[in-house]
Amino acid sequence: MKKLTVSLVFLFLAVSLFSFDWPVKHIIVTSTFGESRGDHFHTGIDLGGGAQTVYPISDGEVIFEHTSGQYSSIPIGLGNFVVLQHKGNIRSIYCHLKDNSIKVGTSVLRNEKLGVIGDTGHSFGKHLHLSIIDLETHSILNPLSLLPQVPDSQPPIIKNVFLKIGDKIEKVSHIKNVKPSRAQILVETYDLREDVSFIWKLAPYVIILYENGAELGRITFNSITEHTGKLVLNGTDKSFNDVYKSDWTYKLNFIELLEGENHFLIVVKDFAGNETMRDYFVKIGKVK
Amino acid sequence: MKKKKKKHIGILSFIIGIVIIVFFAVPTGKENVVKPLWYNSVTKAEPLKNGQAEGRIWYRSGNIYGYTDLEGNIYLSEKSSFFTSITDSVYMDYSKVSEKFYIKNSDGILLDGFKATGYPFFDKTGKRLLVVKTDLSGISEITRNGQPKWKRDFISTITTVSVSKKLMVLGLLDGNMLILDEKGEIIYQFKPGGSKIPIIVGTAISDNENTVACIFGLEPQNILIFKRENGNFALMFSKKTDTNFRRETLLKFGWNGDFLLAEDYHGVDIVDILSGKLVRTKLKGEIRDISVLNNRMIAVIVSELNNRSYFDIVNQYGATIFHTEFNGSAGPIREIKNHIIIIGIHGGIMRLDIEGV
Numbered sequence: 012m013k014k015l016t017v018s019l020v021f022l023f024l025a026v027s028l029f030s031f032d033w034p035v036k037h038i039i040v041t042s043t044f045g046e047s048r049g050d051h052f053h054t055g056i057d058l059g060g061g062a063q064t065v066y067p068i069s070d071g072e073v074i075f076e077h078t079s080g081q082y083s084s085i086p087i088g089l090g091n092f093v094v095l096q097h098k099g100n101i102r103s104i105y106c107h108l109k110d111n112s113i114k115v116g117t118s119v120l121r122n123e124k125l126g127v128i129g130d131t132g133h134s135f136g137k138h139l140h141l142s143i144i145d146l147e148t149h150s151i152l153n154p155l156s157l158l159p160q161v162p163d164s165q166p167p168i169i170k171n172v173f174l175k176i177g178d179k180i181e182k183v184s185h186i187k188n189v190k191p192s193r194a195q196i197l198v199e200t201y202d203l204r205e206d207v208s209f210i211w212k213l214a215p216y217v218i219i220l221y222e223n224g225a226e227l228g229r230i231t232f233n234s235i236t237e238h239t240g241k242l243v244l245n246g247t248d249k250s251f252n253d254v255y256k257s258d259w260t261y262k263l264n265f266i267e268l269l270e271g272e273n274h275f276l277i278v279v280k281d282f283a284g285n286e287t288m289r290d291y292f293v294k295i296g297k298v299k
Numbered sequence: 300m301k302k303k304k305k306k307h308i309g310i311l312s313f314i315i316g317i318v319i320i321v322f323f324a325v326p327t328g329k330e331n332v333v334k335p336l337w338y339n340s341v342t343k344a345e346p347l348k349n350g351q352a353e354g355r356i357w358y359r360s361g362n363i364y365g366y367t368d369l370e371g372n373i374y375l376s377e378k379s380s381f382f383t384s385i386t387d388s389v390y391m392d393y394s395k396v397s398e399k400f401y402i403k404n405s406d407g408i409l410l411d412g413f414k415a416t417g418y419p420f421f422d423k424t425g426k427r428l429l430v431v432k433t434d435l436s437g438i439s440e441i442t443r444n445g446q447p448k449w450k451r452d453f454i455s456t457i458t459t460v461s462v463s464k465k466l467m468v469l470g471l472l473d474g475n476m477l478i479l480d481e482k483g484e485i486i487y488q489f490k491p492g493g494s495k496i497p498i499i500v501g502t503a504i505s506d507n508e509n510t511v512a513c514i515f516g517l518e519p520q521n522i523l524i525f526k527r528e529n530g531n532f533a534l535m536f537s538k539k540t541d542t543n544f545r546r547e548t549l550l551k552f553g554w555n556g557d558f559l560l561a562e563d564y565h566g567v568d569i570v571d572i573l574s575g576k577l578v579r580t581k582l583k584g585e586i587r588d589i590s591v592l593n594n595r596m597i598a599v600i601v602s603e604l605n606n607r608s609y610f611d612i613v614n615q616y617g618a619t620i621f622h623t624e625f626n627g628s629a630g631p632i633r634e635i636k637n638h639i640i641i642i643g644i645h646g647g648i649m650r651l652d653i654e655g656v
Contacts, residue, residue: 144456
């Protein structure tokens with residue numbers, strides 16, 4: 012009984028110290044972690060919902076902030092921003108906050124106002140860019156992996172699949188008269204924003220390529236780390252240019268197209284676990 | 300009615316301030332005299348179309364930027380869109396969501412254009428063109444037509460940058476201070492310990508590129524100075540400060556790299572690097588800019604409090620040898636030929652000469 016009580020106390024402490032809450036009350040994810048930003052990964056998530064109050068994701072200490080008018084040695088794309096230090100060497104960054112909305116002080120509790128969503132810095136409209144850095148693992152984390160899950164019923168869309176043979180790129184359905192060769196699979200895919208009726212694209216969470224039942228490779232937007240001066244997906248050496256062909260088209264692995272029928276499977280998942288799966292068959296003619 | 304009266308008093312005190320400065324040279328001890336030469340409004344100025352391109356001096360006054368000369372002629376007067384990077388020969392002005400950037404000369408004539416995903420800025424000479432990622436997770440150097448020279452990304456947000464002819468000092472959110480060479484290679488990396496929270500909030504590099512400094516950590520915060528000997532940098536000075544700045548702070552080398560001037564809560568700390576002595580000069584408000592006149596062993600400092608600006612000249616012992624104040628914002632300070640100061644004040648620019656007697 013005593014053991015159980017001690018365990019429960021520890022569990023309660025662990026949950027309260029290391030659990031994280033959404034920084035806004037009305038949760039609208041308008042951009043996900045890892046999305047293309049032209050030549051680099053999106054290193055956080057964007058939250059919309061207008062000029063909402065922003066709260067810390069957990070109790071923390073204000074360790075750095077920038078507000079317009081303050082001295083700065085470089086142009087600041089993050090606008091007005093605050094950095095908090097949390098337990099476990101986690102740092103959270105809240106960006107594009109409204110002018111004069113940042114709470115000045117040294118420590119904040121998770122239910123205390125930190126600021127208000129704004130449009131400062133490199134921003135096309137009112138939103139909060141939330142980024143989370145783990146100093147222990149030297150990684151930028153996907154905030155969705157720490158925050159409570161939100162309802163999401165829509166599976167990702169697989170729009171197109173292409174084969175890249177040499178320098179030529181063709182839709183898989185248009186492949187004709189191809190000799191046995193090595194081909195790279197490119198997939199145009201995206202997840203959908205839940206709260207709007209039109210198409211608002213978000214990056215998926217995982218893209219997996221299987222050939223004859225065996226996994227050939229995957230892209231997972233779980234965390235980003237630095238490798239030889241480049242940001243790469245954690246656990247891989249894949250930099251932005253290794254992952255993206257264009258904004259919503261991802262570079263998957265190479266397959267060997269052999270004479271006869273070739274089969275591969277693509278699985279795309281969003282963060283809530285919704286998945287879309289597609290089989291592809293490519294017929295390769297006899298070598299003459 | 301009250302508001303109007305208050306405004307009139309503000310304008311009157313500003314004019315009196317200008318009159319005092321312009322008509323009365325102020326002796327500043329045995330060696331220096333501060334001699335105001337002219338004050339020009341930049342909001343009402345009609346820019347001159349002709350004039351020597353050489354000898355142009357960039358200025359800023361509030362959100363107005365442009366070019367003047369030592370006589371106070373205005374050659375360009377523009378309102379800043381979002382960010383303006385300006386040097387004596389070239390400038391760029393761009394909006395917050397620009398993707399295309401244009402380099403213009405001091406007449407406002409287009410020289411080059413390029414595309415970038417980030418915010419570009421020049422070093423103080425205009426010779427190096429750098430681009431910082433808008434999420435502050437990387438920095439690159441490019442040519443004036445946008446060709447990349449080098450690029451470097453970090454998992455930790457960049458908090459502060461100092462650029463010299465061949466080096467760059469970067470401060471990161473995780474407490475690392477990096478020195479990069481002109482190819483973007485890390486030639487020195489230092490992550491100090493001893494503070495509850497590791498973070499770099501300020502960096503500086505001396506003109507001769509042999510001394511580098513940073514402000515490190517929270518609880519306590521420290522000034523660290525690194526010296527280059529036989530090609531390698533090594534920590535040569537460290538001192539706890541009374542501050543715990545949680546924002547970027549001003550840090551500047553002066554007097555041939557022998558002194559370091561660091562913003563503190565009540566003014567500026569002046570560190571004599573060779574002796575390790577630290578003197579404190581008490582000033583009002585938050586420091587906006589520091590400029591050092593090497594041959595006169597004095598520094599010009601502008602600070603601001605409640606929409607009032609304070610202009611102080613201090614010597615290396617921390618003693619104030621000249622002081623005046625204005626309504627409104629002031630700065631930045633331009634120091635030319637080691638004795639001429641051009642400073643933006645209240646919608647105008649002013650030239651002050653510091654002469655020896």
